[in-house]
Amino acid sequence: MNYAMYIVDAFADKPFTGNPAAVVPLVEWLPDALMQSIAAENNLSETAFLVHQADGRFHIRWFSPISEIPFCGHATLASAFVLMHELGRAQPLVFHAKAVGDITVTESGDGLIGMRFPNRAPQPVADPPADLLAGLGAAPAEVWANEQAWIAVYESAAQVRALRPDAALLTRVAPRDVCVTAAGDxxxxxxxxxYFWPANGGYEDPVTGSIHAGLMPFWAARLGRMHLTAQQVSARTGLLYCALDAEGVSVSGRARRYLKGIVSL
Structure with missing residues (x-):
C-alpha cells in the first residue's frame, strides 16, 4: 500500500527553521504498531495521522519516534497547512484528539495559522523532584507544572540558552517532560x-506548540498582557504568537512545506 506523506516546518518563517513534522492523511486508521513504526522511521519529533470523519472533523493522532503523544501543537499546525494548502480543504478546520477535545484552526491573510487550545495553566511546585533540579544543571528561580511538563522559570533568557541538561536524569521525572522559560531579551x-523530553520523544524538541497552552497563561499573568510573542530558542528556533481569553489559548505560527512523498509499505 502507498500513502501520501508531507513534511512541513511548523512555526517557521524560512526554510530549515521551526519544527519539522510529518503528516499522513488516511482514509482509516492503520494498526497502532504500524503508525509507530512509520514515526520511528521518520525520526522527527512527531508524525501526525489524520482521518476525516462524517461530521467534518479530522481525528488526529501524534506519534514521536518512541510513543504516541497525547497533545502536539506543531504537528497540528503542519496538518492544517497540508489540508488547506495541499488538499484544498476550506477553513475553519476542526481537529479532534482524545486528550484535548476539539482544536479549531484558521488561517489569517498574512499566513498565520492559529490554533485554539484549552487553557492548561501550570501551578507552582513547592518541592520539585531532586532529579529535575540536578538534571537541569543550573537552579531555576521557580518550578511550576501542568499535566504535560515541569516548567522551570529562570531569571534571564541567557540562562535558558546556556542550559545543557542531563537527559538521563530528566528521564527519571517522567511522565512529565521538562520546559525551561524566562522573559524575553x-x-x-x-x-x-x-523543551526537553528524553523519556517521550528525544533530547530537545525544536518548537513545542502544546506547552504554550501552559506558558501563555503563566506569562500573561506575569506581564499583564493578553497577547504575547514567544520564541523557542532551540538550535532551529521558532516564533509563536499567543493570546489568552476566557475561552482558552490561541497559538499561531507560519509553516512551510519541505517535502511531499509516498510511503510504500
Missing amino acids: ADGVDFVSR
Whole structure:
C-alpha cells in the first residue's frame, strides 16, 4: 500500500527553521504498531495521522519516534497547512484528539495559522523532584507544572540558552517532560523557552506548540498582557504568537512545506 506523506516546518518563517513534522492523511486508521513504526522511521519529533470523519472533523493522532503523544501543537499546525494548502480543504478546520477535545484552526491573510487550545495553566511546585533540579544543571528561580511538563522559570533568557541538561536524569521525572522559560531579551519577544523530553520523544524538541497552552497563561499573568510573542530558542528556533481569553489559548505560527512523498509499505 502507498500513502501520501508531507513534511512541513511548523512555526517557521524560512526554510530549515521551526519544527519539522510529518503528516499522513488516511482514509482509516492503520494498526497502532504500524503508525509507530512509520514515526520511528521518520525520526522527527512527531508524525501526525489524520482521518476525516462524517461530521467534518479530522481525528488526529501524534506519534514521536518512541510513543504516541497525547497533545502536539506543531504537528497540528503542519496538518492544517497540508489540508488547506495541499488538499484544498476550506477553513475553519476542526481537529479532534482524545486528550484535548476539539482544536479549531484558521488561517489569517498574512499566513498565520492559529490554533485554539484549552487553557492548561501550570501551578507552582513547592518541592520539585531532586532529579529535575540536578538534571537541569543550573537552579531555576521557580518550578511550576501542568499535566504535560515541569516548567522551570529562570531569571534571564541567557540562562535558558546556556542550559545543557542531563537527559538521563530528566528521564527519571517522567511522565512529565521538562520546559525551561524566562522573559524575553530581544525586541518583539516577550518570553522564551526550551523543551526537553528524553523519556517521550528525544533530547530537545525544536518548537513545542502544546506547552504554550501552559506558558501563555503563566506569562500573561506575569506581564499583564493578553497577547504575547514567544520564541523557542532551540538550535532551529521558532516564533509563536499567543493570546489568552476566557475561552482558552490561541497559538499561531507560519509553516512551510519541505517535502511531499509516498510511503510504500
